[in-house]
Amino acid sequence: MTAPLCDRSRSTKKYAIKVSLTRLSTTHPGNTALSQDSPTIEEILVTVKEFAEGVASRSAGAERYDALCAAFLLGVVQRELRLGTQQDEEQIAALNKLVARGESGGSSERSITDLYKGFCEGVRGGRYDDKWASAFNFALRQVIDKVLVTNADHLQTKHRV
Numbered sequence: 001m002t003a004p005l006c007d008r009s010r011s012t013k014k015y016a017i018k019v020s021l022t023r024l025s026t027t028h029p030g031n032t033a034l035s036q037d038s039p040t041i042e043e044i045l046v047t048v049k050e051f052a053e054g055v056a057s058r059s060a061g062a063e064r065y066d067a068l069c070a071a072f073l074l075g076v077v078q079r080e081l082r083l084g085t086q087q088d089e090e091q092i093a094a095l096n097k098l099v100a101r102g103e104s105g106g107s108s109e110r111s112i113t114d115l116y117k118g119f120c121e122g123v124r125g126g127r128y129d130d131k132w133a134s135a136f137n138f139a140l141r142q143v144i145d146k147v148l149v150t151n152a153d154h155l156q157t158k159h160r161v
Helices: 021-027 041-057 061-083 086-102 112-125 129-154
Strands: 006-011 014-019
Touching: 041 061, 061 129, 086 112, 086 129, 112 129
Parallel strands: none
Antiparallel strands: 006 014
C-alpha cells in the first residue's frame, strides 16, 4: 500500500490536511507525477480515499454511506488507472477475431461499440452456435475484467490478476 499523503491533526472537531511534498518526492520517486511534479495521481487518490474512509469511520447514516461510496469509487478509479488501456486492447483484439469469424466482410477499423454490437447480434442470430465455447469464453472474460475493476474480491482466486 502507498504511504499516506497527509498528516491529520485535530483542531476543534475539524481535520486539517497538510500535504508534505518533500516526503512524497523522497518516498515515491518512481511514480508518474502530475505536471506539477508531486504528488502523483495515485498518491492523490490514496489520500482522498483515506480521508473518505476516515470520515466514514466517524460518521453515521447517510454521511457514512456517502463517504463509503466515495472511498469505493476512488478505489475503482485507482484500478482503472492501473490497468490503463490493457483491457480495451485485449477486448478489441478478441472481438475482431470473433466478429470476423461470425460475419462475412470482416471487422477492420470498427469501433469497440460496433464490435460489441456485431458480437451481440451474432450471438442472438445463432452465428456462434458452432463456436459457442469461443463466444462463451469471450463473454466470461469480459465479466471477469469488469469485476477486476469494481471489486476483485468477488472473483475466485484463479481469476484475480
